[in-house]
Amino acid sequence: MNKRILILSSMMVGIGFHLVAQDKKLPNIVFILADDLGYGDLSYLNEKGKIKTPNLDRMAENGVVFNDAHSSSAVSTPSRYGILTGRYNWRSTLKNGVLGWYDKPLIAGDRTTMASMLRNQGYHTACIGKWHLGMNFPTKDGEKPVDTPDAYNLDFSKEITGGPCDVGFEYFFGVDAPNYPPYCFIENRHTMGMPDFYYPLSKEMDSRPGRGLANWKMEEILPALEEKAVTYITQAASNEDPFFLYIPLTSPHTPIVPTDEFADQSKLNKYADFVMQSDAVVGNIMKALADNNIADNTIIVFTSDNGCSPQADFKLLAEKGHNPSYIFRGMKSDLFEGGHHIPCIVSWPSEINHHRVDQTISLIDFMATFACITGYELSDDEAEDSYNILPLLIQADYKPKIREATVYHSIRGDFTICKGDWKLLLSPSSGGWSFPKPGNDDELIKTLPSIQLYNMKDDPAETNNVYAEYPEIVNELKALMTKYVKEGRSTPGIPQKNDGPEVWRQLSWMK
Structure with missing residues (x-):
């Protein structure tokens, strides 16, 4: 054919x-x-x-x-x-x-x-x-x-x-x-x-x-x-x-x-x-x-x-x-x-x-x-x-950025969003099985900030949470994540509906 x-x-x-x-x-x-x-x-x-x-x-x-x-x-x-x-x-x-x-x-x-x-x-x-x-x-x-x-x-x-x-x-x-x-x-x-x-x-x-x-x-x-x-x-x-x-x-x-x-x-x-x-x-x-x-x-x-x-x-x-x-x-x-x-x-x-x-x-x-x-x-x-x-x-040297931002998800249903060098974790924990692990390190997790922000260019191992130093980055990424959830899409186009309930437990950060 x-x-x-x-x-x-x-x-x-x-x-x-x-x-x-x-x-x-x-x-x-x-x-x-x-x-x-x-x-x-x-x-x-x-x-x-x-x-x-x-x-x-x-x-x-x-x-x-x-x-x-x-x-x-x-x-x-x-x-x-x-x-x-x-x-x-x-x-x-x-x-x-x-x-x-x-x-x-x-x-x-x-x-x-x-x-x-x-x-x-x-x-x-x-x-x-x-x-x-x-x-x-x-x-x-x-x-x-x-x-x-x-x-x-x-x-x-x-x-x-x-x-x-x-x-x-x-x-x-x-x-x-x-x-x-x-x-x-x-x-x-x-x-x-x-x-x-x-x-x-x-x-x-x-x-x-x-x-x-x-x-x-x-x-x-x-x-x-x-x-x-x-x-x-x-x-x-x-x-x-x-x-x-x-x-x-x-x-x-x-x-x-x-x-x-x-x-x-x-x-x-x-x-x-x-x-x-x-x-x-x-x-x-x-x-x-x-x-x-x-x-x-x-x-x-x-x-x-x-x-x-x-x-x-x-x-x-x-x-x-x-x-x-x-x-x-x-x-x-x-x-x-x-x-x-x-x-x-x-x-x-x-x-x-x-x-x-x-x-x-x-x-x-x-x-x-x-x-x-x-x-x-x-x-x-x-x-x-x-x-x-x-x-x-x-093309090997293609320069324009293709993705606006990218969202990742953990086994517990927690969210993280990355844009450019910045990665915002909308959780105080790993969201999974490593330290600090929910269900295992809960007392420690209670003492941690509710969010994590890492500069992935300078800190690819995610060791230094800089959320307090860059509130404008936190707000920008949280607003973008909210937009992606509410519009049912992250690409250009007519908004769509997510399956299931409009709001679920892991969106508590949207409050």
Whole structure:
């Protein structure tokens, strides 16, 4: 299929770019989302890192590396919602935390997603990996799913609805989450096999109780996803239409289960071994694209849904000289940079050359970017927080700021907003699992200022709260955050409504 694609020319018109049309086949898009991978876990990004990631290093050496990329949330479900909708996660009905096992779908059926948008543009769309955005799991009595040793009402002879195949993906293979039941693969709208064997809670695997297939092996999940992705690429390469392949990996999230091939390969711990296995998966996906002669006109995005989890064992890794959060404070779940400052590399050999970008971007920006590349015109109720970052990909020295400001969110639903060098945390605590931790350090938190302001240029480790010295900056950022909440968007356009209540607990600072 020969379509017309908008490519940014190198000629400047005023302070912007001139868009020109060229006859060219639309690029394939492969979006690889690691799970709980820290910025400092890539050897290309961390000069002191102890984990070797040669395939991602090679991708970085030939692609665009974003030094200041962020997930919209510091935890899984909301971050994935933001990527696929181009909308801040807290605009959904989920105001804090993540979805649990057997929870209802978070993405509304009428919401435009990255997949439905690209499908509209002629792409074949597939999701292979971890979903974690909820599904309608069928039950025998029509009631809420029950899965205990003594009670069970799920009926997997029926279709599972509300998942990937109902929000724009034509094909799905994967799991809801690797540590959630049902412990089996799901293909499209059905489980592969009948999950009727009960597994108790496992602290070792960080897995929840529930049913699955007998003899289900956690360490076989990632290799199966890799094999399915490679097979999909090989089959899609022979088709005329372009494809969009979303690959949300199950690694290096718990259960941390590297295969025998990668056991002790890092000489650090199992988490580091699992990171190395994840790197190998990316290498094999890139090889599949090259083997099928489609690498040049395929966009690959590699990133992570949030920062590194404490399950990686920060203390042990630190003793061996490795910090998954690099120079940043905090970890997965936090308002601090370690929670949401993530690796992000983009490869598109036929169109972009290697360079590094210092501008702040959010993972929600890829929806508007793909819309621009494929000629899709976003309406006011689509991708309300997504900015087109194509200029940053195409031109190494592009100077105009693309984002006005960027919002991040913690597991508790607390907010932080960053504009330029300034970052305002609308909370006295980490908002997550690191010190000062709500629920653990509450007496100390009561003595702290209710807000935090950091100059990220001078203080990237967020050690010096200067809120009292710059009240005008505090007021400016708080007013901008209020505007973003009330208008239901942060991009230009007609104001929209947030899902759920107009005011919720974590907006107490707006008073």
